[in-house]
Amino acid sequence: MRAFLAFLALILLTLAAAAALAWPAYDLLTPQFDVRFHRVASRVWMLLMLAGIVLLARRLGVADRASLGYGLPRAAFLREAGLGLVLGVATMLPIVLAMFALGLRVPRPGGVLDAAGLAALAGAGLGTGLTVALIEETFLRGAMHSSVRRESGPGVAVLLVAPLYAATHFLASYRIPPEQLGPGSGFALLAGSAAAFARPLSIVDAFLCLTAVGALLGAVRNLTGNVAACIGLHAGWVWVISVMREASRPVDAHPAAWLLSDFDGVVGWLVLAWCGVIGAVLLRFYRGRTARPAGAGASGLVAADQRR
DSSP, X not given: OHHXXXXXXXXXXXXXXXXXXXXXXXXXXXXXXXXXXHHHHHHHHHHHHHHHHHHHHHHHTOOSTTTTTOOSOHHHHHHHHHHHHHHHHHHHHHHHHHHHHTTSEEEOTTOXXXXXXXXXXXXXXXXXXXXXXXXXXXXXXXXXXXXXXXXXXXXXXXXXXXXXXXXXXXXXOOOOOGGGOOTTXXXXXXXXXXXXXXXXXXXHHHHHHHHHHHHHHXXXXXXXXXXXXXXXXXXXXXXXXXXXXHHEEXXXXXXXXXXXXXXXXXXXXXXXXXXXXXXXXXXXXXXXXXXXXXXXHHHHHHHHHHTO
């Protein structure tokens, strides 16, 4: 538990530091750039986390490529990540289409896009997916997972990291109107984001869904021994969801609207049920790949990496 508590302390300390630095950073940037306060605060936190991860990973002895989940040769890593990306898109598209078929989400008014607009939206979504996946998987399924697994075993690593992964998604859920911004806005943003946890019933569907996603990614990490597949899967899921959010909106008046969470209009009971389906498929798939003898293409490299 010491490794897990060390990473938890890092998250809490960097959140407090980001709250203190968010307003000065925003005040410095606004004369030259049109930026949103919550995005500035989020980027400041990411930079602080990056520095903290480097220091903590070295202290815990997980700063090497294999511990961070990058032990595969580059070509094999890219193949596994690319395959994961395809699988991520393929497993997320059916449930997104089901949302439209059930009338739970509809295209935004005036949201019909031409080919250029659709390409731009898809490109932005892919960029978002890759960025989010690289950062979160390197930290959570890389350094943190390796530290906890080394101390407490692979099962405990999945069980501890998954809910923390879910919890971090609620830290950027609060917004402050521009006219109310001031020197204390960083702490107001942090307090507003943390307030969601004071109303657990309002976020339980999203929290359980995101925990299931985190557990699935952790299980894939255990099976493959690296984060290549996790990055690909994560990026593919975020890519599809990002495009859908921009191009459509939830139908709040729908009788089955409770299937989608109020948190983001996507994750919720419906996606949680779907996680069970895709989890069974993906774990069987990756279990089969890692069971092949070493030397059998990329899967042999995965098996070799897992034995390190």
